[in-house]
Amino acid sequence: MKETKGCSSPAMDELLALTGLKKVKMTAINLYKSALQFQRMPADVRKKNPLNLNYCFLGNPGTGKTTVARLFASVLHDSGLRSKSTFKECTAQKLKDDGVDEFRKLAQEALDGVIFIDEAYDLDPAGDKFKGAPVVNELITLTENERARLTCILAGYEDDMNAKIYAYNTGLKSRFNEVIFEDFDAKELAQIWTHMRSQRGWSEEDPRLTDVVVRRMMKSCGKKGFGNAREVRKCLEAAAERAMGRADFDPEAMLLQFVDVVGEDPRSNPKLQRVRDDIERKTGWKKIKKTIDVLIMVCGTNYQRELDGEKPLPVFLNRMFLGNPGTGKTTCAQLYGELLKNLGFLSSGDVVFKTAGDLGGSVVGEAQQKVLGVLQSAAGKVLVIDEAYNLNDSMYGKQVLDVLVEKVQGGENDDIAVLLLGYEDQMLSMLREQNPGLARRFPPEQAFYFEDYSDQELMQILRVHCQSEGVKPTMEFQEKARKKLDMLRRSESHFGNAGAVMNLVKAATLEASSRAQGEGQIRLEPSDIDIGPEDDVQQDPFAPLDKLYRMDGIRKKLEQLSNAFAVAQEEGDEAPELGHFVFTGAPGTGKTTVARVMAQILFHLRLLAKDRVQETSGLNLTGEYVGQTKKKVEEQLEAAKGGVLFIDEAYELGKGPFGQEACTAIVAAMTDPKYAGVVIIIAGYPGDINKMLDSNPGLKSRFTHFFEFPDWTAGDCVDLIQKRAAQGSYGLTAAAATVLEEGFQHLRKLDGWGNARDVDKVWKASLQQRADRVVEKSEGAEKTLQASDVQPAIGNLLAARRPKAAPSMPMFSWDDLSCQMPDSRTKEQPTESLKLGEAEATPAPAEAAPDPMDMEQRDPGVSDEDWQELQQAKEAFAQEEARVARELQELEERLKEEAARREQERCIPRSTGTSFASYTRDGSCANMKSLLDFLRLLLCLSLQTAWKPGMTLPGL
Template sequence: MGFREVGTWQYSKEKENGVKEHIRKLEAKVKTSEMQGVDLKCEGFGTILTGGSGTGKTTFANQYAAYLHAAGLVSTSTVKSTTGIYLADGGISRIKNYIENMERDGGILFIDDAHFLLSSDHSSGIKVLDYLLQTIPLHSAKIAFILAGTEKGMRKVIGHGGHSTATMFQYLINFEDFKDEELVGIFGRVIKKKWDGKMIVEGGEAGLFVRVATRRVGRGRGMERFGNARAVEALVGRVWERQVVRRAAEREKHSATDSNIFTKEDILGPDPSNAVLNSPAWTQLQKLTGLEKVKDSILSLLELVKANYQREMEEKPLLKVSLNRLFLGPPGTGKTLVAKIYGQLLAEIGILSKGEVLLRNPSDLIGQYIGDSEANTKAALNAAIGNVLVIDEAYMMYSGGSDGTGNESDSYRQGIMDTLVGEIQSTPGEDRCVLLLGYDTAMEEMLQNSNPGLARRFPLADAFRFQNFTAQELESILRSKLADDVLEATDEAIRVAMDVLEKASQRANFGNGGEVENLISKAKTNYQSRASTLPIADRPKEWIFLPQDFDPSFDRQKSAPSNLRKLFADVVGCESVIHKLETYQRVALAMKSRDLDPREYIPTNFVFKGPPGTGKTTTARKLASVYYDMGLLAEPSVVECSASDLIGKYIGHSGPKTAKVFEKALGRVLFIDEAYRLADGGKCSYASEVVSELVDLMTKEKYKGKIVVVLAGYEDEMNGLLGMNPGLASRFPEEICFANLSPETCVEILNIKIRQAGIGLGFLEYVRGANAEVTALMKKFVATKGWGNARDVETLAKGICRGVFASLGAGGELVCTRDVVVGVLRGMLGERMKRGGDCVDEETVWGNSRIRGTDNRKMMMADRRTGQRKLERVKEKLPGEVKKVGELEVFLASGMQ
């Protein structure tokens, strides 16, 4: 019996070359075997079918069974169909039942998607395949086993294990994807069958519009998810759906056309040129505040889409255009909102079939076990067919450093990127859009150091770049959001709100639109607190924000001069610094009153020179409050670091390390202590990289006027640093020199510190000559090596306070006594002089009022390192005794007290 007697193949014309060639060969073999007297039933007819979805494998299996039965090669034409997934889920018992049920009558066992037996998602699938391969030789005389799946997957099945699969499956037939002209034929047959030949297609069933539509389908050829005939059936479904929507709209206008006509627009969707004009998404995009560059980028993309539509009508090759894009920019600039509008727009102009937006984060895709990340990502991509998949904060897919190291160890995150690269083709007509959202620097770092294929699929050159909103745009957003919430604000309140936003915009993590929402939320809270103090009858019905609702200290600039004096009230000897800062305050106030920006005229880079303990760090901290009050900083805080915090571990490390510190200090004061250490090592050292980076960063618009930088250190060493690099010196024109504190100033600071502890000065305040005595001791302190100025004075103050509390009796008064004050001063002075190798005399330890006797009354002190022998000789010659004073041994000759 010949093949043509079996029946008509579905889509037989399309598959004639491959499938019918196999049947003709088999026919010849049957005839030859009959003439030779060979029984072919014992040969077995195991067959493997490879090809994509919708290529006719299942149809072939059914008609193949009919042919084998008609040729007498199998006892029945019955086909038992199942899938690899179903068998894997059921285990060996399920495949065993199939074979046992067919054992008596025989037939065809068709296993579609057999490659899923080797899927990692189905652990029992491998056991099923092993059992099947062992069982086939025992039943091949009665049962013909046909396994079908993708070409790539079935190659793995053929090569699985040590079984001789080539002898079990003598025939391998590959079903290639349909060509464009074949898809046109399928389109016509599907329509004829579904509408019984009654549906009219504008332009003809093989006309231009159908050719363009099926060519769009054919662009998915070669991809794993390409559906071939099923894709054409899905196309017909979309055409019908568009017709239904069109006719419903026509009926509303009482202008309905023939229901048995598919128009050009039904077949192809709307003309993008016309669709954009009527697109609600496009209208919404245009209404958004700012985002001019993004709007221009989307408009450029739409122009490409329009051009390609025209080229389709002319049956010319399409210009390359990808819907997959990067959305790069700071937080709160509208990336997620625009992504939703973008997806809706693509659907409205007919580029995407659905246009829903699926929002995911990398954390949604990262799996618990190896392989989970890939599976999660594939599932998200499959769900996004016809839609937009938005991966927000996409830089979290990369866990490596800026040098590209580290990400290899995180296979879970790497799996997400590798899957994106493998699944996304970025070809014209791809019915899916994937958007990666994130901050510029982090996203660029990821693309530069991860899978290179990711950067090819998401080119930085084509990215939609979102910028920080300007002050005018922020004000527009503020007013719009107030109107949306039915809230009002006075003009002065709006001005104060904008001052708050302007300060906040200096921070590295400024939230733009999100910052506006937060500000309004705070204003609501402040308004409620303010209104709650009023009698209920006096509370306004309308919410009208006042300046204090947006900023409770909104008038701080007017009180800045008095605040400055209060700020430095506990600092002695800083009148020149206060005068300089007061000058800056007057400049800022005068310029702002004329709506001028004072940043260009008020210095933001300082060099603090001076010995330790002279107030450099303290002044820097107070500088932050002063500049914040002037409206030049976002926060009244300081980022403190030393030169070693900026110096890297290897060449090229210092620059990025310095940039990160600057980023952290944006909108604040950056205080770099011991900055003179950056002069170490010459031009080739790591420290010189820091200096070069400092010079570069301070000229960038991102930091200029938005950060106060203070370099601090000893005067001579700082002069050396500035002399080493003229570029650095020119960027730090302002110097504040801090001198050693005088003994009198030290005593004044000591008194202040004691008072701050809640202790009365007592002796220091009321005893005549006390100040002179303490000052005299302080002069000796100042002359010691390593004197730390205010730092050491604070140590003295703490010692005195400890002494006061230690000597406090029940009900005693917290007040300084001479014994405590002088005792602590002399004790610490002796230790300091000994540590520095200075001579320690009897006056230092006991004072003039404690020494009596004549020249033959002698005293000798010696430390444990050098003076012990001298002390012993004195003790042999003079009667007396040894007393301990701190770590000192003091010999008192007879008659000394």
């Protein structure tokens, strides 16, 4: 155009001389061509076809938007499109701060020229209705009313302009011509680097240095925020500063070396080695130290690969710090910041601490704004988010994580490192449940795992802390502190580690301060620690079992388990698995009691951290809706941490879908390291427990010990009564003991036998009977239980347990009987069954069988008073038996009468097969004999007498 049209524009020449910016240059050339054609049009035509000279420059910083805008003002003037080359520059934030009136004044000053608004997205009219919206509204007016005299140029990121400016008014975008400023490519970045370096008088020691600089910058090229020419300038200024700080720097040569651009080799960097030494001196941290060594090694390999022009190995800056409290996560975060700074990843290396609560919000959008602000303030630093798992609990936490996924890429040039701190299980759960990108930003395999300190490490921390606090722990105190900390470790879900040590020393110091001590350091003694019941080597841990009955087999199994642990400890072998237990037996056999005793035994053997039993039932663990069951199981397991979880009536766990859910939760807990210190005991009836375990092989395989609890004998029951009487200073007569033994013999054969529970009922009832007797007869204060006290107590329990009378039994129904009109033969001749019943109902006294109780001989040494009392008790027992016989005989008579009445009725037979009502051909009730035999059986059961069909009994 210079040659053909004679055009001259120094501004256009300068613009075309800029590095890169191909699209921008084409826009400027096309603008100049349009201007030439426009000037050739008649004035009236130009007025009817005005050009749109408002522009929106979109791109990353450092691409020359401001420089090009200034040149555009001159190009517009040179081309004749504007009468002046006026250029007014401002930022969106300044326009908002000054107000719309100042904006109007600025626009008037820029008439016939250009007004340039940088970072125009900050006007954000939708988000800032009081300051930003008025300015944007005025801008819309200017672009329409003053388009012939004023050119408005906006600049900013493309996505922000679309989201914050154009979205506010759909007609706004059409008022501006968009000009895209692309990031510089590798060749252009190299040209800019060489040009800037030469301008400042620097030269390169090695020609490969430019390639290294460009490769580093190209890692960020194309990403939002990449500084382009500014990034080159920043890199050059940083390299120059390092060069001038070198001891061998020559001001005359002005040479840039590799070390000035990429830093020192991590394998020989003294500053980095000092940080590494600080980490190495920390107690514990075995995995952490290994992970940091690997990081330094990878960075050293990348250093050489970068010089050779090879692609570096990936390095992860953003990590999770996983572990229990007190393991040094916060301390490690500070050292990690120094480490990354000396590796060249961070410009500052300082640490910004935040908690999950600091990032949350109370209204929609607040959380995102908080996170963006925190990320901006943490540039060049390490951002630590403690207790990050709390972000998994609410919608606002989810918003925070989504912003982190969007903004934190984890690149080596991000100049920020984000650390998420928390418990391992909860943090990994958050990764699974939240934005999938979160696991890519914070890969679990790259996490720092902080293990709990060992006993030896805890003692080392204790000694160091005591020294810093000015107190002196004795060796005995340290040993007891070790036991206390071991108990805490096994009983707490999240052991406090160093924090637990500090709390223990603090409490012990306060206790020691209360004692009278001499001048000098405070000595910490074993008595300053409350550890609970201690392991007394002189005490038999199995002694509590001696108070129970039928415990020989159980005691033997527990002793075998104890011996296995003792031998393993003595020989230095791995301790056998403690496992879990199944208790089967009837009620009252001591299952719950043994569970409590077992917790104490295992605690004294140092196999459990607590001697406490968390008691529950299978029904209590079963929820009523999806998810409740698992929560109930976890609550009970947490309460039982370090001790015993006793689940009575565990067979309920096998019933229904929620019961199966509870079984699944328990199986999972048995293999979860979190509950490694919990011993689970399930108990119940043998048949029900076995059925439940057989239906769930996975659950059954988790139990390694099976204890059977046999029923008590009558002698066990009487012995317990005698021991209770002795404890209460009561006497128990021989006659009372005999009545009790005979009564328990009968009682234990009936359904519902409760073993110790029934003994307890009889004991309490006997005391009540004695109290009634003493008050009624106004006897003396002699504390003696007689046969007359215990006989009603056990007799009432026997009566309640005996089978109920026949009318209440559902197996017999008159509706099942079919009958026909009897003939004369039926009326004259009674059935064989009725004759048998009548004969048995009135036996001859002389033929009656002798009562075994009457044949019992009096033992030597039994006093007349005791013998008389025993005979009275026997007589009362016989009277009770006679009463039951009379009731059964009366029932039989009523049945006979009802049968006779029914025989007079005519009905259609309804019974078939093996129905109870089967009739003979002549209409008599053939099964009446069976009914009578059944009634006799009921009597025999109440008398505990063996019986065979057809036998004759007194009273029937």
